[in-house]
Every structure is written in C-alpha cells, then in structure tokens.
Amino acid sequence: MVERSDPPRYVSDSAGAPPLPPPGGYRGARRALLGQVPLAASTPTLPVVAGAGRETERGDSWSPSTAPRAARRSPLGWIALSAVVAFALVCVILLAVGNADAFFGATMLVLQLVVLGLVIAALATRAGRTLGAAALTVALVLNVGTLGALSAVRVAATGSYAGHKTDKQKLWEAYPGIKDKDPQRFLSQQSLEKLQSLADETMSDVRAQLTAKYGFTWVTVSDAQDRPERNGYGGESMLVRYGSPVWATTQPVTGYDHKLEVMQTIESVIEEHGWRGMIAFNDPASGVDPSVIPKMYGGATPETQVDWEWFSDEDPDPGWFYATMTDLANDKTGAYRASREQTAKRTGEPLEGLQLAVVGRYMLSEKKTDDFTQALKKYP
Structure with missing residues (x-):
C-alpha cells in the first residue's frame, strides 16, 4: 500500500507561492496602509520646492497656504508709534519754550x-x-x-510766566523795591554793608565779654548769607535778606540764674553798639500769647523751659539781634534731644548752649544804590 504524503514544500522555486502584485500595487493598498500607520511616520517631510503648482518628488502639488509666512508689521502699529513720537516732540517743544499752560489745555488733553x-x-x-x-x-x-508737571515746576522755580503776561505785568515784575513799601525808606536806612560791619563788631565784643566772664569757647554754625527779597509782584527786588554768621558755644548753659546772667551780659554789650534793650520771647511777661509758649519753648515758665529766645533791634534800621539758648537738662520727654541730635548730625553744631545771630530784612547794597534809583524812574 502506497502511503500518501503532503506535497513537499518548495525551497527554491515558485511552486505554490502567491502571485506577485501587479505593477503599481493593489488598488486601495496605500489607503489601507495609511489607516494603520501614523500620518507623521508615513509621510516624511520633504523639502519645499518654490513655485506654486510645481510637482514635488512625491507628486504632491505646492500651495501658498502650506508655505511659511514672513513676519509682518501691522500698519496700525506704525501709526501708533509715529503718533506717540510726534506728540512727545510737541510736548518737549512746549517744555523748552516754557509754555506750561498749554499742557493742561483741552487740545493737548484730547490729543x-x-x-x-x-x-x-x-x-x-x-x-x-x-x-x-x-x-x-x-x-x-x-x-x-x-x-506738564516738569514744566510747572520749572516755571514756579524761575518765575518765567512771560508768555502769558501783559506788558504792565512784566514791568511791575521787575520792580526794584517792595510792594506797598515806600522805596525812599530803603535809600535812607543803613546799607547792607553797614549792617554787616555792625553785626561783626557787635558779636565780636559779645563773644569776648562772655569768654572773659564765663570761659565760653565758640564755633561757627553757619556762614553769612544773603538772598534776594521778593518784590510782591512775582519777581525779585534789588533788596536782600541778610543773615550773619551764627556763633555757638561749645559748653551748655544751664540753671535759671546762670542763663539770666548771661543774657543780661549780652544786653549790656549790644546796647553799647546802638541796639535797644532785649525782649525775652520765652517769658510770658513779654506779651507773647501764653498758650503758645509751652509749645515753642518746652515749658510754661523760663525756669522749666528747654529753649530761651531773646531779641533786640535797632529801630528804625532793619537789623535784628538774636540770642538763643538750649538747655537739654529741662527736656523731660526726650523729644527736644532727639530733634537736636538730628540737627547736630546735619549741621555739626553743638547739641546745646548759646547761639548768636544778626538778621536784616530788605537791605540795599551800596553798590546797587544808583541802579535802584534809576530803575524807580520807570514807575509812578
């Protein structure tokens, strides 16, 4: 009996093999493959060929929607930037000419x-x-x-309102004297130079007498200075406010009797130079409102006060002589000491002791007398 066996498997020929696919592949095979493989893996990126409608290596056509677009600037952006720059230039020009009012007008706000x-x-x-x-x-x-704020500050500092003033306003802005004060008064009173000389002589003698009697030593707290007085019409006059050098003792002055004796010594010396008797502003008997004395001087009576302030003048001339004392031994709260420490840190002056100063208001320099007289001729 002949045994049947399975047909032998082919080894090297095509017997029993499936037929080869037709040229170009089976219909629909590409769509099936694409459905199984991710799109990113099945379609490798190919270089873009310039030119619409041209064929790529795979036969796909190029379209403008698939090409990268160059970054573009919106015309609105350029318009906004140009408008801001132009507006800023207008503002800078207004600032340069000093026209502060224009910044706050309706036109500028609308723009x-x-x-x-x-x-x-x-x-x-x-x-x-x-x-x-x-x-x-x-x-x-x-x-x-x-x-606008910068322009307002500049105008306030310089007083340059010329663009909005009448000729009459400009004329009175340059007035050399003081509004509502007789200009002849400034010509007849002692000059700035004479007050400076009087202040130096008076304080020199006062310091010498106090040093001889009490052994005080002195330091200069501030130098002499003068600044123009405002004329009352928006400008500066030819007159100045004078402040002499301020002298201070390096030793404290304490005790009611001792302080009173020191002040009386000062008074006796300045009277020899033509000053009047001194007034104690810190004393209720001087006529100062008693309710403000504790706030100003640290106590209701001279015995309990931190500060003393005595004053003299040389009426009718405009010089004022000041002698002030600070006695921190009477500071019960520590507030005065804290304030004095801040001042001393800023100016380098002693914390407490005696200070001397002379002040003059509306002083006319001898060097400006002729100019002052000539300038007054413009005014009725």
Missing part, C-alpha cells in the same frame, strides 16, 4: 487721548503688538502728565 487710543488699538492686534508696546513705553515717559 493725548487720541494717541492713547491708537496705542491700545495696536496692542489689541497680534501683528501690531510689538510696535504698540514700544509706543506705550514712550507714552508712559513723555506725556502731558510728566512733562
């Missing part, structure tokens, strides 16, 4: 709002956001608020 609207519109668009941010930066630095 500022229009510029702000353009900046906001540019920021709201993606293409104009970069230029809009640049415009916003400029607008935050150079605008009606910042430059």
Whole structure:
C-alpha cells in the first residue's frame, strides 16, 4: 500500500507561492496602509520646492497656504508709534519754550487721548503688538502728565510766566523795591554793608565779654548769607535778606540764674553798639500769647523751659539781634534731644548752649544804590 504524503514544500522555486502584485500595487493598498500607520511616520517631510503648482518628488502639488509666512508689521502699529513720537516732540517743544499752560489745555488733553487710543488699538492686534508696546513705553515717559508737571515746576522755580503776561505785568515784575513799601525808606536806612560791619563788631565784643566772664569757647554754625527779597509782584527786588554768621558755644548753659546772667551780659554789650534793650520771647511777661509758649519753648515758665529766645533791634534800621539758648537738662520727654541730635548730625553744631545771630530784612547794597534809583524812574 502506497502511503500518501503532503506535497513537499518548495525551497527554491515558485511552486505554490502567491502571485506577485501587479505593477503599481493593489488598488486601495496605500489607503489601507495609511489607516494603520501614523500620518507623521508615513509621510516624511520633504523639502519645499518654490513655485506654486510645481510637482514635488512625491507628486504632491505646492500651495501658498502650506508655505511659511514672513513676519509682518501691522500698519496700525506704525501709526501708533509715529503718533506717540510726534506728540512727545510737541510736548518737549512746549517744555523748552516754557509754555506750561498749554499742557493742561483741552487740545493737548484730547490729543493725548487720541494717541492713547491708537496705542491700545495696536496692542489689541497680534501683528501690531510689538510696535504698540514700544509706543506705550514712550507714552508712559513723555506725556502731558510728566512733562506738564516738569514744566510747572520749572516755571514756579524761575518765575518765567512771560508768555502769558501783559506788558504792565512784566514791568511791575521787575520792580526794584517792595510792594506797598515806600522805596525812599530803603535809600535812607543803613546799607547792607553797614549792617554787616555792625553785626561783626557787635558779636565780636559779645563773644569776648562772655569768654572773659564765663570761659565760653565758640564755633561757627553757619556762614553769612544773603538772598534776594521778593518784590510782591512775582519777581525779585534789588533788596536782600541778610543773615550773619551764627556763633555757638561749645559748653551748655544751664540753671535759671546762670542763663539770666548771661543774657543780661549780652544786653549790656549790644546796647553799647546802638541796639535797644532785649525782649525775652520765652517769658510770658513779654506779651507773647501764653498758650503758645509751652509749645515753642518746652515749658510754661523760663525756669522749666528747654529753649530761651531773646531779641533786640535797632529801630528804625532793619537789623535784628538774636540770642538763643538750649538747655537739654529741662527736656523731660526726650523729644527736644532727639530733634537736636538730628540737627547736630546735619549741621555739626553743638547739641546745646548759646547761639548768636544778626538778621536784616530788605537791605540795599551800596553798590546797587544808583541802579535802584534809576530803575524807580520807570514807575509812578
């Protein structure tokens, strides 16, 4: 009996093998393959060939929607930036000419709002956001608020309101004297130079007498200074306020009797130089309102006060002589000491002791007498 066996498997020929696929593959095989393999893996990236409608290596056509787009700037961004720069230039010009009032007029405020609207519109668009941010930066630095405030400060410091004043206002702004004060008074009183000389002589003698009697030593707290007086019409007069050097003892002056004796010694010396008898502002008997004395001098009576202030003048001449004392032994709260420590740290003056100073108001220098007289001829 012949045994049947399975047909032998082919080894090297095509017997029993499935037929080869037709040229170009089976219909629909590509769609099936794409359904099984991820799209990113099945379609490798090929270089883009320039030119619409041209065939790529795979036969796919190129379209403008698939090509990368160059970054574009929105016209609105350029408009906003240009408007901000132009507006800033206008503000800078107004600042340069000193026209402070223009910053706060309705026209400038409306223009500022229009510029702000353009900046906001540019920021709201993606293409104009970069230029809009640049415009916003400029607008935050150079605008009606910042430059207007700077212009107002400048005008206040220099008094340069000339662009908005009448000829009459400009004339009186240059008035050499003081409003409502007879200019002949300044010509007849002692000059600035004479007051300076009197102050130096008086304080020199006072310091010498106090040093001889009490052993005081002295330091200069501040140098002499003078500054123009305002004339009452918005300008500066030819007169000055004079302040002599301020001298201070390096030793404290304590005890009611001792302080009273020192003040009386000062009074006796200045009277020899033509000054009148001194008035104690810190004493209720001087006529000062008793309710303010404790607040000003640290106590209701001289015996309990931290500060003493005595004063003299040389009426009718304008010089004023001041002698002040600070006695921290009477400071019960420590407030005066804290204040004096801050002052001493700033000026280098002693914490307590005696200080001497001379002040003159509305002083006319001998060097300006002729100019003062000549300038008065312009005024009725």
